[in-house]
Amino acid sequence: MVYTPGVPGTALDEQFRNDLLAVADTKLVLGNWYAECVMNGRSLPDFAAILGMCTANYGHTRAIYQYLAAHGHDYVYLERGRGPEDIHSSNLLDEAPTGWEDFIVSTWLAELATWMLVSGYLNHEDRAVAGLSKKIGEETYFHLKYANGWFQIIGEGKKQSQLFQKSYTKRFPLALQWFGPVRGKDQVHELGIRDVPLKKLRDAFKKEVASAKNPLGAALGQAKPIKFAKDWRSDARRLGPIPASLFEVVRFKDTELAH
């Protein structure tokens, strides 16, 4: 059946499905980052925050998978049946953090990038999508506030600031790449499924990232134009499969336990 907003069982537009899966899978990996890194927190409030953000991101992933399942996808396959080439998470989170500043930069960029794409569905015709987008935004608001607090602390230390800038230089292009080529097709917008064009969301993401200079007390460098390799997978918003080491972390460990 042709996709009809709000009608379960109708097949989603493929590009729209890809958008949702890219967000859900990036949040799956992000949730695992938080789970793996929680004990690197600097204080008890960090532990509480990181675990809170972990569960929130797992929740977003689960909610999107359930929405996809309501529109003809196999939930079991989505959650625990896919290989590393099928997981559509951002290249931004492929490589494990090298330190606390790298962790803060990477998780902040992932939270902000996924929010920007999701926010394009705030006015979606299907109330389930619009409501889910709003809920993700409400929760991400506080995840970004947490990052913002850390920016101020990092900005007070010379060495920490340098580490932050180094990490930002490496991670920001990967986050920007997630939005795809500047002149790429934007079928989801053209079909009216997302009312904000990708270009506008990308620009808003860049603007919001640049505003971090205020709490940090230092301007962040500009990203060089991104060259998209031939093996860029526009459907997955990434290059190649996720690394084997990352797959080992995020894969469902025992399908028998899931029943």
Place this chain on the structure above:
Amino acid sequence: MPTDTSIPRIGRDLGGYASRHRDLHTGDPDFNDVTCPECDSDKLEVISLFGGAASEIMFRCHDCDTSFNWIKWRGKLPPTPSVKE
């Protein structure tokens, strides 16, 4: 009600990142309407941006020393082209 601020209070750490975060988030305009559920005071500090659940912020009241959780969502969204301020 304890009023002598020279007396160290239970659970109050004297420095470090936890204190720094508390200072950073206390006074945030997002929490302007929060008051203590015990004494109604608005002299509060943010103990943790995430409390017993991801949906809660943990506060402590400066007047009566009560710690309490506050449900954080009030419909605020991060900046985006879709949201009119």
